[in-house]
Amino acid sequence: MTALGRHVLIEFYGCPSDIIENNALIEKFMRGAADYSGATIVESVFHHFNPYGVSGAVIIAESHLTIHTWPEYGFASVDVYTCGDSVNPWKAADYLSEKLQAKKTESFEVPRGMVDKIRQFAEQEIEEVKVKPQELEGVK
Amino acid sequence: MTALGRHVLIEFYGCPSDIIENNALIEKFMRGAADYSGATIVESVFHHFNPYGVSGAVIIAESHLTIHTWPEYGFASVDVYTCGDSVNPWKAADYLSEKLQAKKTESFEVPRGMVDKIRQFAEQEIEEVKVKPQELEGVK
DSSP states (O other): OOEEEEEEEEEEESOOHHHHTOHHHHHHHHHHHHHHHTOOEEEEEEEEOSSSOEEEEEEETTEEEEEEEEGGGTEEEEEEEEESTTOOHHHHHHHHHHHHTOSEEEEEEEEEEEHHHHHHHOSSOOSOOOOOHHHHHOOO | OOEEEEEEEEEEESOOHHHHTOHHHHHHHHHHHHHHHTOOEEEEEEEEOSSSOEEEEEEETTEEEEEEEEGGGTEEEEEEEEESTTOOHHHHHHHHHHHHTOSEEEEEEEEEEEHHHHHHHOSSOOSOOOOOHHHHHOOO
């Protein structure tokens, strides 16, 4: 393992505005994406802006998913950050790609929490760098 | 304007574990970082994991801040995503760098929501791409 986490940044262009304007639907899709990727949902928070746009975050035991939508431009910006082998962030990305019906999707993955740097700068020697225990056993 | 948003990804290595283990302190620092950057806080959610670690998100009118901490490794992983000229994500990054007392900080910025692609794939012609109105006028 070279990094604790995988962070996928996704831009969804050309989404139908009635979908990405719907706060309840967006929350349902984001929680659905978390489930589909194998994540354990801890908490979520969604906000509908006046006059339009949704912002929200789903905290998962394995890190988070976030979304911001601009219905007036058909644009939604999503992040899926996961830790551990039990969850695949690209499954969440694929799920949302289908649900948001984007005409154009652009995405890339960034490794997060480099293990060599964690070891180098930790206060004490670390025998083995592992993802959080609760990421393997679910939220306690 | 070439992009709607600026997304700064930051890794804080070698943080004192008593700081990044403290859920209340982390929430205070994250909300403080949002304030310091000029953002308008909409909602926040923080969770303390058993046996250790904090995950949280602050939804701001201009997008979000998130954090995940591994006190056992002295590591904290932060995202600051902002839209509009009224907020500077690097101010939040600097604020957290001081508060989390990292021995080593690594960060980079990703542009989010490319204006040319928004125009290209929007359902109707867009005269001028602007950040959300509420980003300029605060949350209504």
